[in-house]
Amino acid sequence: MQKIKPFDHLILILGTLFLCLPVFMALMSSTHTAIDIHSNGLFLTPGDNAGPTYTKVLTARGGFTGDVTGLRMLMNSMIMGIGFAVGKIVLSMMAAYALVYFRFRFATVIFWAIFTTLLLPLEVRIMPSYQVMSTLGLLNTYTGLIVPLLASATGTFFFRQFFKSVPDELLEAARIDGAGPVKFFIDILVPLSRTMMAAIFIIMFIYGWNQYLWPLLMTTDETFYTLMRGIKSILQVWVGSQIPDYNEAFALAVLAMVPPVAVVVIFQRMFIKGLTESDK
Amino acid sequence: MTDTPIADMPDAPRRSLSARLSDWYFAETPNPAKRVQFSRPLTPWIFLLPQLAIVVIFFYWPSVQAVTSSFYIEDPFGFGSTFVGFENYTDAVTNSQYASTAWFTALFCVVVTALSLGLGLLLAVKADKVIRGAETYKTLLISVYAIAPPVAGLIGMMFFDMHMGPFTKLFAAFGYDLRVGIDYWDTAFALTVIAVWKQIPYNFIFFLSGLQSVPVSVREAALIDARSGWRRFKDIILPLLAPTAFFLLVINITYTMFDTFSIIDVIVKDKPANNPMTLVYKVYLDGFKGNDIGGSSAQSVILMIVVAALTVVQFRFLERRVHYG
Amino acid sequence: MAHLSLTSVGKTYAGGVDAVRDVNIEIADGEFIVLVGPSGCGKSTLLRMVAGLESVTHGDVRIGDRVVNRLEPADRDIAMVFQNYALYPHMNVRDNMAYGLKNRGETKSVIAERVAEASRMLELDPYLDRKPRALSGGQRQRVAMGRAIVRQPAAFLFDEPLSNLDAKLRVSMRGEIRRLQRRLGTTSLYVTHDQLEAMTLADRLVVLNGGRVEQIGAPLEVYHKPASVFVASFIGSPAMNLIDARVEAGRVLVGSHDIAPAATDAGPVTLGLRPEDLSLASTGLPVAVEHVEELGAQRIIHGEVAGQPIAIADSSASELGETVHVAATPGKIHLFARDTGRRIDLAAAATGLAHAV
Numbered sequence: 011m012q013k014i015k016p017f018d019h020l021i022l023i024l025g026t027l028f029l030c031l032p033v034f035m036a037l038m039s040s041t042h043t044a045i046d047i048h049s050n051g052l053f054l055t056p057g058d059n060a061g062p063t064y065t066k067v068l069t070a071r072g073g074f075t076g077d078v079t080g081l082r083m084l085m086n087s088m089i090m091g092i093g094f095a096v097g098k099i100v101l102s103m104m105a106a107y108a109l110v111y112f113r114f115r116f117a118t119v120i121f122w123a124i125f126t127t128l129l130l131p132l133e134v135r136i137m138p139s140y141q142v143m144s145t146l147g148l149l150n151t152y153t154g155l156i157v158p159l160l161a162s163a164t165g166t167f168f169f170r171q172f173f174k175s176v177p178d179e180l181l182e183a184a185r186i187d188g189a190g191p192v193k194f195f196i197d198i199l200v201p202l203s204r205t206m207m208a209a210i211f212i213i214m215f216i217y218g219w220n221q222y223l224w225p226l227l228m229t230t231d232e233t234f235y236t237l238m239r240g241i242k243s244i245l246q247v248w249v250g251s252q253i254p255d256y257n258e259a260f261a262l263a264v265l266a267m268v269p270p271v272a273v274v275v276i277f278q279r280m281f282i283k284g285l286t287e288s289d290k
Numbered sequence: 291m292t293d294t295p296i297a298d299m300p301d302a303p304r305r306s307l308s309a310r311l312s313d314w315y316f317a318e319t320p321n322p323a324k325r326v327q328f329s330r331p332l333t334p335w336i337f338l339l340p341q342l343a344i345v346v347i348f349f350y351w352p353s354v355q356a357v358t359s360s361f362y363i364e365d366p367f368g369f370g371s372t373f374v375g376f377e378n379y380t381d382a383v384t385n386s387q388y389a390s391t392a393w394f395t396a397l398f399c400v401v402v403t404a405l406s407l408g409l410g411l412l413l414a415v416k417a418d419k420v421i422r423g424a425e426t427y428k429t430l431l432i433s434v435y436a437i438a439p440p441v442a443g444l445i446g447m448m449f450f451d452m453h454m455g456p457f458t459k460l461f462a463a464f465g466y467d468l469r470v471g472i473d474y475w476d477t478a479f480a481l482t483v484i485a486v487w488k489q490i491p492y493n494f495i496f497f498l499s500g501l502q503s504v505p506v507s508v509r510e511a512a513l514i515d516a517r518s519g520w521r522r523f524k525d526i527i528l529p530l531l532a533p534t535a536f537f538l539l540v541i542n543i544t545y546t547m548f549d550t551f552s553i554i555d556v557i558v559k560d561k562p563a564n565n566p567m568t569l570v571y572k573v574y575l576d577g578f579k580g581n582d583i584g585g586s587s588a589q590s591v592i593l594m595i596v597v598a599a600l601t602v603v604q605f606r607f608l609e610r611r612v613h614y615g
Numbered sequence: 616m617a618h619l620s621l622t623s624v625g626k627t628y629a630g631g632v633d634a635v636r637d638v639n640i641e642i643a644d645g646e647f648i649v650l651v652g653p654s655g656c657g658k659s660t661l662l663r664m665v666a667g668l669e670s671v672t673h674g675d676v677r678i679g680d681r682v683v684n685r686l687e688p689a690d691r692d693i694a695m696v697f698q699n700y701a702l703y704p705h706m707n708v709r710d711n712m713a714y715g716l717k718n719r720g721e722t723k724s725v726i727a728e729r730v731a732e733a734s735r736m737l738e739l740d741p742y743l744d745r746k747p748r749a750l751s752g753g754q755r756q757r758v759a760m761g762r763a764i765v766r767q768p769a770a771f772l773f774d775e776p777l778s779n780l781d782a783k784l785r786v787s788m789r790g791e792i793r794r795l796q797r798r799l800g801t802t803s804l805y806v807t808h809d810q811l812e813a814m815t816l817a818d819r820l821v822v823l824n825g826g827r828v829e830q831i832g833a834p835l836e837v838y839h840k841p842a843s844v845f846v847a848s849f850i851g852s853p854a855m856n857l858i859d860a861r862v863e864a865g866r867v868l869v870g871s872h873d874i875a876p877a878a879t880d881a882g883p884v885t886l887g888l889r890p891e892d893l894s895l896a897s898t899g900l901p902v903a904v905e906h907v908e909e910l911g912a913q914r915i916i917h918g919e920v921a922g923q924p925i926a927i928a929d930s931s932a933s934e935l936g937e938t939v940h941v942a943a944t945p946g947k948i949h950l951f952a953r954d955t956g957r958r959i960d961l962a963a964a965a966t967g968l969a970h971a972v
Binding site for chain 1: 325335345432440444555570598601
């Protein structure tokens with residue numbers, strides 16, 4: 011077999027350092043005081059200010075109106091991530107089921123109507139989307155935060171591929187066993203899709219958690235701020251202040267990073283499977 | 291004698307209207323996904339309803355509105371709007387700032403895509419080769435994927451901070467005064483580094499899974515046929531990775547066009563003066579900050595066409611390339 | 616338990632393709648019928664029409680005394696065993712067997728009793744709590760059988776149930792299916808492309824070709840009196856030799872060689888000779904030997920006669936020259952009309968003195 015050269019490890023170590031060192035330094039620096047960072051730069055070693063900084067970021071009321079705490083933002087991000095992932099799975103499994111397992115007129119038209127959404131990301135129609143949301147009175151609501159993001163058919167596409175790979179005979183056997191459409195879906199197809207659902211959940215949770223532009227537009231009421239939105243507002247406060255709250259910004263960044271990174275690391279295998287099989 | 295006598299027509303069984311209607315409704319689709327499908331008139335619509343409702347309200351309605359409002363100029367105070375035809379388009383395209391933004395977007399796309407694809411591939415090839423510590427490298431390299439672009443922007447901003455950023459200090463050591471947020475090309479440089487940093491893990495994941503799906507027998511055949519490792523990689527492995535690479539190419543271009551929005555927003559902080567930005571960011575600025583709804587919509591529509599074309603190319607090509615695999 | 620009857624059954628697909636045409640079969644209660652034919656002959660389509668998985672476009676399918684054309688599969692009182700078993704992967708063996716009964720609203724005690732009975736019969740007791748992926752191919756096959764048995768249906772439908780098994784297991788499962796069917800006495804319809812499987816399992820064979828029935832009959836009847844060139848070539852291994860011949864003045868001739876008497880009209884015919892009905896002789900039809908397959912108990916001699924390939928199953932150990940002479944066993948020759956491919960009945964002639972030349 012091939013020999014392992016130290017050169018390969020060198021490249022890997024350099025690459026890993028390039029990717030991970032900034033994250034590590036952000037983590038370490040968040041445990042120092044703002045003045046410390048301001049005068050000494052970023053840190054590779056832990057400081058002793060972690061307690062006060064994180065307590066302040068999590069519990070102190072911040073923002074312009076003083077309504078929102080870090081904990082609240084953490085909760086909103088959770089709602090956003092989980093709500094989006096669950097909504098996506100439910101909607102797209104149902105739609106994909108109808109498209110794959112039913113014969114009906116207009117199926118082709120519906121197929122294209124749904125999959126055209128893959129062509130255009132939200133960003134290119136951000137302005138009119140905002141107007142639609144304000145017409146519907148959905149600004150500053152969880153519905154407004156989550157539901158419009160569900161319009162893209164990525165999940166439907168994925169489940170359609172998966173359902174197509176389920177052997178035909180399973181449906182035939184179920185029909186002989188007396189299962190109708192709803193029974194087959196709930197008794198056979200959903201349990202069969204458990205692994206796929208988990209993989210999609212991970213990817214969609216990260217996607218929902220990491221949303222930035224949409225929450226930025228949809229929420230003016232600070233009680234609906236997510237961590238991503240919080241990052242924007244902590245930076246806005248900086249303008250004009252003497253020594254920026256570097257430590258708090260880093261702490262916020264760490265809070266925003268930890269859940270999705272943890273999910274990816276813990277469920278690595280499932281996550282990679284979902285990612286590489288759904289996007290292709 | 292071209293008329294067919296009626297008596298020669300095959301006997302059409304007399305069928306009720308409802309039977310004919312149901313035949314029409316359940317007509318077999320040319321390529322059904324399944325050999326056997328349910329034929330129920332209402333059930334599929336019940337399953338489709340939630341997704342369809344959301345797609346219509348939150349996709350088609352705004353998309354149509356973007357197209358319509360791109361042909362109007364809206365009164366800044368909200369008193370009605372005037373139809374102006376393609377004026378918003380001509381204004382947008384001839385605007386010198388639009389041209390420079392488009393130019394930067396293209397350049398940004400090329401550089402970020404090339405660098406993140408190249409580095410992702412390099413790391414994947416090496417990670418595929420080593421045995422000791424492979425899992426650790428993999429976990430560490432992949433973990434950055436989960437970091438949100440605005441968080442990446444925030445961390446990047448600290449690294450390029452003009453007072454204490456390590457990169458700023460590094461450049462100062464070489465006598466270069468890095469002024470991110472003030473100097474156009476310095477900011478562009480910082481944006482590129484952050485965007486590439488954020489995107490490497492994604493490419494790494496796909497290249498690694500592509501490499502690991504190359505059959506062992508093919509690798510062994512290559513080992514017999516080619517002495518040099520580089521030749522083996524170039525002649526055997528790389529062509530097998532081509533479908534993955536092409537898929538990633540399109541994904542990376544869309545990433546650079548859209549997902550970098552938050553990185554730019556964090557670094558530039560609503561102060562676009564003399565800072566580089568992408569077309570998407572300009573749509574946002576003109577629409578929300580400049581209140582130029584017509585102009586912003588026209589730019590949206592142009593972007594829609596570009597992205598739709600890219601995606602169509604991706605589907606067409608991918609389908610053709612996949613058969614090689 | 617019930618009889619089954621297909622009356623002028625046909626299937627036309629949306630594009631106008633006829634997959635099955637005008638099939639008429641009467642199946643008695645408890646009979647084991649095998650549908651056999653090459654792939655694409657419509658045998659699976661026919662089975663699936665009986666199951667209710669394909670719509671019936673022409674004719675009537677009756678199970679018992681009911682026309683079932685428009686009934687859901689679950690309402691037809693049938694059970695089906697699939698080629699890839701189609702076990703529900705997320706359910707254990709017990710639940711796989713019980714699922715259909717649960718959907719029919721059987722009581723828990725009835726379900727438990729029937730599952731226990733089927734599992735005892737199929738020796739599945741040690742595996743009841745396993746998932747299908749933890750079973751071997753043969754065990755999965757048995758679970759699929761069990762799922763059919765617990766329903767106590769009017770008819771079993773088998774869709775190539777043994778083709779995913781290896782050769783040895785196939786033979787033993789074949790015996791097991793036959794024994795089980797005898798014991799339960801359930802009417803069965805079985806699809807296969809393997810003529811050996813068909814011969815050994817069937818009470819009666821239905822040979823299908825191009826969507827039409829070529830012949831229906833007991834295995835030996837089909838073997839000894841194939842109704843057409845197609846049946847002749849499909850049933851039997853090694854395949855029957857089919858040689859261009861002609862009838863002149865009441866005799867069958869290949870080239871200038873007189874083979875046998877034939878009381879039929881003069882003209883071109885196809886002569887059918889089973890390899891096992893040919894033997895080496897000192898005189899007779901000259902065959903140029905090309906190669907020989909040694910099978911141990913016998914050997915298959917492949918050669919050429921009048922420019923056409925021929926095979927002889929030979930059990931003697933005699934030395935072979937470049938040319939051998941062969942003779943046909945009296946009464947074992949088959950004649951088919953050259954134009955229609957249908958059998959020409961030689962009943963009258965065959966009783967006479969067919970002899971080697």
